[in-house]
Amino acid sequence: MDDEQLRPNFWEKYTLDQLTTAEWEALCDGCGGCCLEKFLDDPESPYEVEYTDVACKLLDCSTGYCSNYENRQQFVPECVSLTADKLPDMMWLPSxxxxxxxxxxxxxxxxxxxxxxxxxxxxxGMREDGVGVAGRCVSENQVNEDDLEDRIVRWIQA
Structure with a gap:
């Protein structure tokens, strides 16, 4: 995080669409929850989601961080780039x-x-609140897609 590019308390003073790229990136807590495979039970209701413990192939399951964040969409085209305008449709994000x-x-x-x-x-603080996928997920490369429904977890909530 480059503090020189971050305005003081920017998250309280500016709307999400007014943030600089550095400020936007600084908001991410690195929990990795968005990188887990999930089931949206009802496409019309973005709050109904079930997370699995199966992570994107680029996620380092020991640290919970993307192993190739800058180039992730080159390797995982379906990776969602979170933007302020997409947020209303992404209430499936972790709480x-x-x-x-x-x-x-x-x-x-x-x-x-x-x-x-x-x-x-x-x-x-994240550990105390049970936040983060580090050490609690497996790579999609190690799981058969047919087994995803058997891997639903309750330790992450939308």
Whole structure:
């Protein structure tokens, strides 16, 4: 996170579509929830979603971070690029997602890096709140697509 490009408390002062690229990227807490395979039960109701523990092939399941974030769409064309205008249709995002929280007019989680300014405190807070896929997911390369329904998890909520 390049602090020089971040305006103070930007998440409280500006709308999502007014953020710089650096500010937009800084909102991501790195939980990896958006990278999990999921079932949208009713396409008309974006809140009805079931997450699996199966992650995109680019996600490093030990860290919860994309192994090729900058070029991800070259390798995974269906990877969604989250933008402010797409957010209303993406309420399936995890309940801890800063983009979703800000869009809904709520604040950042108390452990968010923008608030703590300390990566270790942030990681500790995420662990305490049960947030993040690191160490709890498997790559889609290791799972048969027919087995996805057997891999639904309850530790992540929309």
């Amino acid at each position: 801890n997602c800063a983009y979703k929280l800000i869009y809904l007019g709520e604040g950042l989680p108390k452990w968010h890096l923008l608030l703590t300014q300390d990566i270790e405190l942030t990681k500790q």
